[in-house]
Amino acid sequence: MIETPHVDWFALSPTLALLGAAGVSLMIAVLLPAWMRRGAAATVAFAGFVTAAVLAGFVFDGSAAPESLISESMTRDRLAALTQVILAVTGAVVVLVAWAERRRVGHGEYYALLATAGAGMVFFVGAGNLLTLFLGLEWFSLCLYVLVAFDTDRASSLEAGLKYLIVGGFGSAVLLFGSALVYGATGELGFSGIADAALADDTFLLAGLAMIIAGLAFKVSAAPFHMWTPDVYEGSPTSITAFMSAATKTAAMVVTLRLLVTAFPDQSDVWTIAIAVLACISLAWGNLAALAQRDVKRLLAYSSISHAGFLLIAVSAASERGTEALLYYLVPYSAMSVGAFAVVAARERELGHAVTLESLAGFGWERPLHGVALWVFMLGFAGFPLTGGMFGKLFVFSAAYDAGDWWLVLVGVAATAVSLAYYLNVVRWLYMRSGAELRLAPAGGSPPRDPALATAVGACVAVTVGSFFVVQPILDLAADAAASLPF
Amino acid sequence: MLTTLLILVPVAGALLVALLPLPRTATAGLAFLVALMEVGIWIVAASQFDFDDGSLQLGTSHEWVESLGISYTVGFYGFSLWLAGATTIVFAAAIGYALWVGRDRARAYHALMLFLTGAVIATFAAQDLLLFYVSFEAMLIPLYVLVGVWGGTRRLAATLTLVVYTMAGSLLMLASVVAFGVTQGTFSLVDSGTSDNVWIFLGFAVAFAIKAPLFPFHGWLPLAYREAPVEVAAVLSAIISKTAIYGFLRIGLPKFPEPVDDLTVLVLVLAGAGLVYGSVLAFRAPDLRGIVAYSSMAQMGLIVLGVFALNDLGIDGAVLQSVAHALVSATMFLLVGMVERRCGTGELDALGGLARGRPALATVLMATGIIALAVPGSATFAGEFLIMAGVYGEGWGYAAIVALGIVLAAMYTLRLISAVLHVRPGRAVRDEALDLRPGELALVLPLVACLLVLSAWPALVSESAFPGDRPAQVIAEGFR
Numbered sequence: 001m002i003e004t005p006h007v008d009w010f011a012l013s014p015t016l017a018l019l020g021a022a023g024v025s026l027m028i029a030v031l032l033p034a035w036m037r038r039g040a041a042a043t044v045a046f047a048g049f050v051t052a053a054v055l056a057g058f059v060f061d062g063s064a065a066p067e068s069l070i071s072e073s074m075t076r077d078r079l080a081a082l083t084q085v086i087l088a089v090t091g092a093v094v095v096l097v098a099w100a101e102r103r104r105v106g107h108g109e110y111y112a113l114l115a116t117a118g119a120g121m122v123f124f125v126g127a128g129n130l131l132t133l134f135l136g137l138e139w140f141s142l143c144l145y146v147l148v149a150f151d152t153d154r155a156s157s158l159e160a161g162l163k164y165l166i167v168g169g170f171g172s173a174v175l176l177f178g179s180a181l182v183y184g185a186t187g188e189l190g191f192s193g194i195a196d197a198a199l200a201d202d203t204f205l206l207a208g209l210a211m212i213i214a215g216l217a218f219k220v221s222a223a224p225f226h227m228w229t230p231d232v233y234e235g236s237p238t239s240i241t242a243f244m245s246a247a248t249k250t251a252a253m254v255v256t257l258r259l260l261v262t263a264f265p266d267q268s269d270v271w272t273i274a275i276a277v278l279a280c281i282s283l284a285w286g287n288l289a290a291l292a293q294r295d296v297k298r299l300l301a302y303s304s305i306s307h308a309g310f311l312l313i314a315v316s317a318a319s320e321r322g323t324e325a326l327l328y329y330l331v332p333y334s335a336m337s338v339g340a341f342a343v344v345a346a347r348e349r350e351l352g353h354a355v356t357l358e359s360l361a362g363f364g365w366e367r368p369l370h371g372v373a374l375w376v377f378m379l380g381f382a383g384f385p386l387t388g389g390m391f392g393k394l395f396v397f398s399a400a401y402d403a404g405d406w407w408l409v410l411v412g413v414a415a416t417a418v419s420l421a422y423y424l425n426v427v428r429w430l431y432m433r434s435g436a437e438l439r440l441a442p443a444g445g446s447p448p449r450d451p452a453l454a455t456a457v458g459a460c461v462a463v464t465v466g467s468f469f470v471v472q473p474i475l476d477l478a479a480d481a482a483a484s485l486p487f
Numbered sequence: 488m489l490t491t492l493l494i495l496v497p498v499a500g501a502l503l504v505a506l507l508p509l510p511r512t513a514t515a516g517l518a519f520l521v522a523l524m525e526v527g528i529w530i531v532a533a534s535q536f537d538f539d540d541g542s543l544q545l546g547t548s549h550e551w552v553e554s555l556g557i558s559y560t561v562g563f564y565g566f567s568l569w570l571a572g573a574t575t576i577v578f579a580a581a582i583g584y585a586l587w588v589g590r591d592r593a594r595a596y597h598a599l600m601l602f603l604t605g606a607v608i609a610t611f612a613a614q615d616l617l618l619f620y621v622s623f624e625a626m627l628i629p630l631y632v633l634v635g636v637w638g639g640t641r642r643l644a645a646t647l648t649l650v651v652y653t654m655a656g657s658l659l660m661l662a663s664v665v666a667f668g669v670t671q672g673t674f675s676l677v678d679s680g681t682s683d684n685v686w687i688f689l690g691f692a693v694a695f696a697i698k699a700p701l702f703p704f705h706g707w708l709p710l711a712y713r714e715a716p717v718e719v720a721a722v723l724s725a726i727i728s729k730t731a732i733y734g735f736l737r738i739g740l741p742k743f744p745e746p747v748d749d750l751t752v753l754v755l756v757l758a759g760a761g762l763v764y765g766s767v768l769a770f771r772a773p774d775l776r777g778i779v780a781y782s783s784m785a786q787m788g789l790i791v792l793g794v795f796a797l798n799d800l801g802i803d804g805a806v807l808q809s810v811a812h813a814l815v816s817a818t819m820f821l822l823v824g825m826v827e828r829r830c831g832t833g834e835l836d837a838l839g840g841l842a843r844g845r846p847a848l849a850t851v852l853m854a855t856g857i858i859a860l861a862v863p864g865s866a867t868f869a870g871e872f873l874i875m876a877g878v879y880g881e882g883w884g885y886a887a888i889v890a891l892g893i894v895l896a897a898m899y900t901l902r903l904i905s906a907v908l909h910v911r912p913g914r915a916v917r918d919e920a921l922d923l924r925p926g927e928l929a930l931v932l933p934l935v936a937c938l939l940v941l942s943a944w945p946a947l948v949s950e951s952a953f954p955g956d957r958p959a960q961v962i963a964e965g966f967r
Binding site for chain 2: 324365379384385386390391393394395397398401402406409410413414416417420421424427428431432471472475476479
C-alpha cells in the first residue's frame with residue numbers, strides 16, 4: 001500500500017469547481033440538443049466561476065496563516081485566495097461578455113475550455129514549487145491556445161492561435177530550462193527549499209532565475225517579451241482577449257511576485273533591478289507603440305503592455321506596500337480591461353468587422369451606456385480621479401518611492417503623460433467626431449439587444465468607479481494577502 | 488457639512504440632468520436652477536462663517552485610505568470661501584448663458600458644467616493633498632469634453648494642447664504629492680508639517696503655473712480661450728485659473744517655506760515678465776477673445792506677484808484681485824460672446840460702432856471695461872494698489888512693473904472698448920443687431936453689481952480673507 005499525502009480538498013475546491021463546470025459543459029455539448037447548448041453551457045460556466053469565487057472567498061477567510069499542501073507542491077494562503085477571487089470574478093464577467101458572440105458550433109467546448117483555463121489559473125497562483133508552477137502555466141496556456149484560434153472561420157484567429165502557440169511554447173521552454181538550472185543549482189523544487197539552499201551569487205542559479213523571469217515575462221506580456229501580444233489580442237475572439245488581458249496578467253503577476261519573494265529573497269538586489277528594467281521597457285514600448293495604433297484591440301493590447309510595466313514597478317518594490325499596491329491595482333485594472341474589450345466586442349458585433357478608431361466616431365452619442373463606459377475605462381487606464389486607476393497608480397508610485405526608487409516614479413509619470421495621448425484620443429473619437437463628418441457607412445438598425453454584455457459593462461464600470469471610493473476595504477484585503485509573503 | 492453640500496449639490500445635479508430625459512430648455516433650466524441653488528447655499532455658508540476665526544470652518548472629515556493617511560477633509564478659510572463664492576456666481580452666470588444660447592446636446596453639456604462646478608468647489612475646499620489632486624484633475628475631465636465637443640472649428644487642437652499642458656503639470660504634481668505624502672506619513676494639509684525639498688515644491692509650482700497660466704507656461708491659453716464655448720472660456724479664465732492661486736496660498740507657501748524663499752525672485756521675475764508680456768500681447772491681439780485671454784494671463788501674473796510678495800499687503804491684494812478678476816473676466820467673456828453672436832465674429836477689424844442705438848450694451852461694456860482697467864475707485868484698483876504696495880517690499884523694480892502693467896491694462900481695455908463700441912460701424916455690424924436682451928442683462932448685471940459692491944467696499948474681501956488681516960503670519964504658521 002502506497003502512503004498518499006494528505007490532500008486539503010478545501011484549498012483545492014475553487015479549482016475543482018471550475019473543472020467540474022468544464023466537465024458539465026462538455027457533457028452538455030454532447031447530450032443536449034443544439035438549441036439548448038449555448039445557454040446551458042454558458043450558465044454552467046458562469047455558475048462554475050461564481051462558485052469558485054465564493055469558495056476562494058471561504059479559503060481566504062480560513063487561511064490566516066500560510067500553509068504548504070501536498071508535500072509543499074501547493075500553498076494555501078490569502079495571497080492565492082484573493083487572487084483566485086479576482087480571477088474567478090473576471091471569468092464570470094467574461095462569460096457574460098461571450099454570451100452573445102456569434103458562433104454556430106462549439107458552444108459547449110468554448111465554455112468548457114474557458115472554465116478549464118480558469119481552473120488552471122486558479123491552480124497556478126497557488127503553486128508552491130517549480131513543477132506545479134510549470135504545470136499550472138501549461139494548463140491554462142494550452143486552453144488559451146485553442147480558445148485564441150476558436151473562430152476557425154477567421155484567418156486572423158487561426159494566425160493568432162499559431163503565433164501564441166509558438167511564442168508561448170518558446171516562453172514555456174525558457175521557463176522550464178530556467179527551472180532545471182535552479183534545480184541543478186540547489187537540488188530543490190519547492191520555493192522555500194530553494195531559498196534555504198541557494199547561495200547568493202551562484203551563477204548557475206542566477207542564470208536560471210533570469211530565464212524564469214523571462215518565461216514569466218512572456219505571460220505577463222512585459223516588453224521585450226511582448227511580441228505576441230498585439231497580434232494575439234487582435235485575432236482572438238474578443239471575449240478571450242478580455243479574459244487574457246485581465247486574468248492571465250493577474251495570475252502571472254502574482255505568481256512572479258510570489259516566486260521571486262519566496263524562492264529568491266537573497267538575490268533580491270539582482271531581480272528588483274531586472275524587474276524595474278523590464279517595467280521601464282514595457283512602459284516605454286507599450287506607450288509609444290500604442291500611439292501609432294488605429295485598431296482598438298491592438299491599441300488596448302499595447303496599453304496592457306504598458307500596464308504590465310506599472311504592475312512590475314509594484315513587484316520590483318519587493319515590499320508589503322508593493323504587494324498591496326499590486327493587488328489593489330489588479331482590481332480596477334481587471335475591470336477596466338474586461339470592460340473595454342466588452343465595449344469593443346459590442347461595437348464589433350454591430351459592425352461585423354474589426355473596430356478601428358474611425359469606426360468609433362460618434363459611438364458615444366449613439367450608444368450612451370457603452371460610450372460613457374468606454375470613456376470611464378479610458379480615464380481609468382490613464383489614472384484619472386474618480387476611477388480606481390488613479391489609486392492604483394498612486395499606490396504603485398508610493399511603493400516605489402518608499403523603496404527608494406524615485407526614478408521609477410518619474411518614469412511612471414512620464415509614461416502616464418504619453419499614455420494620455422492615445423487614451424484621450426479614444427474619447428475624442430467617441431464624442432468629438434461624428435460618423436457623418438467622416439462619411440462612414442452607418443451601422444444601421446437598432447442596437448442589438450445584449451443584456452448580458454450590458455450587465456458586464458455595468459459591473460465593470462461599477463468596480464472601476466467603486467474602487468475609487470471604497471479604497472480601504474480593498475486595501476485591507478490586500479494587506480492580509482501581502483502578510484502571507486515573507487517580507 | 489455645508490462644504491460637502493456645496494460640493495455634492497452640483498454633482499448630484501449633474502447626475503440628475505444627465506439621467507432625466509427632459510427637452511433641451513427644461514434641462515438647461517434645471518441646471519440653471521441647481522447653479523442658483525449653489526449660490527444660495529454659498530450665501531448661507533458665508534452667513535454662518537466667522538471671519539475672525541482662523542481655523543477650518545464648515546468642514547467635515549472622513550477617513551478614506553487610513554493606511555496612507557488620506558482623508559476626505561474639506562472646509563473653508565476666509566480667502567477660500569471668497570474664491571468659492573466667486574465660483575458659484577460665475578458658474579451660475581455661465582450656465583445661464585448656456586441656457587440663453589441653447590447649447591445642443593443639453594443633457595451632456597449641463598451635466599458636465601455642473602460636475603465642473605462641483606470639482607472646482609472641491610478644489611477650493613480640499614484640506615487633504617490627495618483630495619486636492621483629485622479635484623484638480625477632475626476639473627479636466629469635463630473641460631476636455633466641453634471644449635472638444637462644443638468648441639469652435641479648431642477645438643480638437645485646442646483640447647490637445649490644453650490636455651498636454653495641464654496633464655504634464657498635474658502628473659508632476661502627482662509625483663510631488665506622492666513624495667510629500669509618503670515622507671510626511673499623512674496627506675492631510677492640516678496635520679502635515681513643512682518640507683524643504685525644492686524638487687517637490689517645483690512639482691507643485693509647475694502644475695500651478697500651467698493652470699494659472701504663468702509665463703512661460705501659457706502655450707495652451709490662446710487656443711483654448713479662443714476655441715472654447717464662450718462661457719467655458721469665461722469659467723476657465725475667471726475661476727479655474729484661481730485654483731492655482733489657491734494652490735500657492737494653501738500648499739505652496741505654507742508647506743514649502745524654504746524653497747519658496749529660495750525661488751521667490753525667480754517666480755517674481757517670471758510673473759512680472761508674464762504681466763508685461765501678456766499685456767503687450769493683449770494690446771496686439773486682433774480679436775476680442777485674444778484681448779480678454781491675454782489680459783487674463785497678465786492679471787494672473789499680477790496676482791502671483793502679490794502672492795509672492797509674501798507680505799500682508801501683497802497677499803490681501805492677491806485675494807481681492809482674484810475675486811475681482813474672476814468677476815471682471817467672466818463678465819467680459821460673456822459680453823464678448825454676446826457681441827460675437829450679434830456680429831458672427833470677434834475680429835476687431837470687422838467690429839465697431841456698436842454703441843449707436845444699443846445703450847445697454849454700451850453701458851455694461853463700458854462699466855466693466857472701466858473696472859477692468861483699474862480706474863481709481865474700482866475693486867481692481869484696490870487690488871492692484873495693494874499688490875503694488877506689497878511687492879514694493881521685495882524691490883521697487885517689481886512695483887514699477889506693476890505700474891507698467893496697469894498702464895498697459897488701460898491701453899488694451901480702451902482699445903477693446905473703442906473697437907467694439909466706437910469708431911465707424913464695422914462690416915460685420917449690421918443695423919439689425921439687437922441691443923442686449925433682458926435675458927442677457929439678467930446674466931451680466933448681477934456680475935457688474937457684485938463688482939460695484941466690491942468697488943465700494945473692497946475691504947469686504949481683503950480684510951476678511953485672513954483672520955486678523957495678517958495673511959503672512961497665518962500662512963507662515965501653516966493655518967494652525
